[in-house]
Amino acid sequence: MNILCIDDEPQILRILTKYLTMVGHAVKSASDGEDGLRQLSSQQPPFDLIITDVRMPAMTGLELIGRIRSLGVDIPVVVMSGHQDDEIDKAEKESGVVAVLEKPFSFDDIDELLTLVSRLNI
């Protein structure tokens, strides 16, 4: 799968990219929403999955999803959230959000998620 990872925390971005690559996916990373949108528009073939943090400076994960949908792109999105329940609820209600990863999560959670998404794509 072609996966786009977006997070403002470089350590998280680094380890996620490393793991997803390790398990055989093509991974692109972006440090904020604007960067993510840029990569989304230039990517060929299109991404199969977007994994994004919710809380980011400048553009939040939820704002980013709104922008993606407004572009008419219908790619499944997984959001990472470590905060209040209401934030998770909001994220779950966004269209195209297939799952919410509650921080702190493990690689097992990511494996489960990828299985879910690959099923959706089939």
Add this chain to the structure above:
Amino acid sequence: MHTSSISLFIKLTAPILLFISLVYLVLGVSFWYSEKKNNRRDARLLGETIVGNLAQLIQLHGLNDHEWLKPYLVSIGSGPSILDVYVCNDEGTVVAGARLSYEEESCSGNFEGQAHDADITTRVSQGGSVLRVMQPIRSINLQQYPVGAVVIEVDLKDKFPVTLWENQRLLLLIMLSLISLGTVIYFFMHFAIVRKLQTLQAAAIQIARGDFFTQVPSLGSDEFDTLADTFNYMTKTLGETVISRNYFLSVIRSVGDILFVLDPAGQVTMVNPAALRTLGYEEEHVSRCHIRDLLADPSDKYFPAVNNDVVTYPDFVGEELELMAEGDERIPVIFSRTTIMNENHEPMGYVCVAQDLRQRKRAEIKIREMNEHLQQVNRTLQETQAQLVQSAKLASLGEMATGITHELNQPLLIITLNAQMASKLLEQDQGAEVAESLSAIIEQVNRASKIINHLKIFGRKSESASMEAADINQIIKDSYLLFTEQFRLLGIQVQCELAADLPLFACNRIQVEQVLTNLLANARDALVESAEKVITVQTRQEGENLIVEIADTGKGITSDIRDQIFDPFFTTKEIGKGTGLGLAISYGIMEQHKGSLEYESEPGKGTIFRMKFPVTKDA
């Protein structure tokens, strides 16, 4: 009053009537007498004139031939008031007359020797007084010998009644005038005297009824006014004597406190109604008492029992005693005793005044109860306040919890993922890359430890933490730890302008951190909707003070709430977001540090909160 007025009328009118009658009488008599006299004179003059003329005529003609006389005499005799006229010879025989016949003695009377003068006599006849004038007729040759006489009789009453009647009309007129005058005098007297007398009488009646304040008004400028003045003076003097006694009795009776008047031996001589009311005794009972009998403690030092009846007790004021009331009730009073002195400064007795203290005692008990209640309320308030402080601390902790979630989640995630990665790398025998993951883990553990260590300090009871020397810059850095992630995510730029080499200062570190946390959280909330999001934290030293300024570029504080922002429970935040205690507690903490918390704000531009701590040399 009416009777006396009539009596006065009679008294005034009777003498006037009597006087008028007297005048009438005197005038009548004098008129009558004068008329009578005039009549007589006129009659005499008439008689003398007629007989004189006739005598001369007869003297010329002689008496021998007397026939010619008759017509004359008849003519004269028919005149008014003339009763008769006749001529007689020297023998007294009537030779001619007005009447037809005469008695022989008609010409009685001796006219011899009366050759010249007429003889005038008056006699009373049936019709009244008659004046008789007899004129001797002289011989022409021998004049000293009368040859006869002419006699005329004039009626004296004939003319008199007419004049008298005329005079009576005059008298009547005079009398009527006098009556009119009398009436005028009466009315004048009525108004000038009786009215005034009535006024005086009314005043006298008022005084008789006990009204000593009656004053007679001015009664004009005569003797009555002087009388009125004298009357008023008398009333006043009388009033002063009589009223003063009644007045002072009334004063004594009206005194609201207990009042006894004692004789020099301490026996009660007078007692006022307030005393009887308070003590519940009858006046007869108290009047027989010695003052000692009314005291709850008969051996009281203020009225020692002594054998000698005349004892001078010293004056005293405001002593607390107890009086014995009916039914053996003890009444607490404030008691004062004063000696009454006569003109020679000898004691005449005592005045004792006592104020009932029962109501005051009750009030004191009530006040004490209220005081206790107030203290109870105060304790509750203090407890509540302590609870509030705890709540505020919890509110601060809530504020921190948000920060902690942010701050700890990231390192934990990184640690988890790296640990798993290390494990996987080890399985794949990629040892060199494991080190990378492990160093990432250590880095994140350190990051998390810092926060946890900080929380440990914060978790201590702030009350038990003593004042310690601290570096304000370090406290700011520690407080900021919990806001780092929040500020980063909200896009808030933080500018730290912390002065180097600041002295340490004595503080309760946790409390100061609490204030900083509150101020930073407020700054954060103020910036949510601002375009420019900058928080400037500045420290500096100004003289003996350490200054910490936290400035934001937020919406500012509007003037209408400036007086309220330090009030407890005042908040502009949404329900559930702010307790309204942050600034109130912060203000209190700054006061505890003998410092101050103030602010400057410009709506739309931002707010600067300024903490000021005193720096003591021993800190």
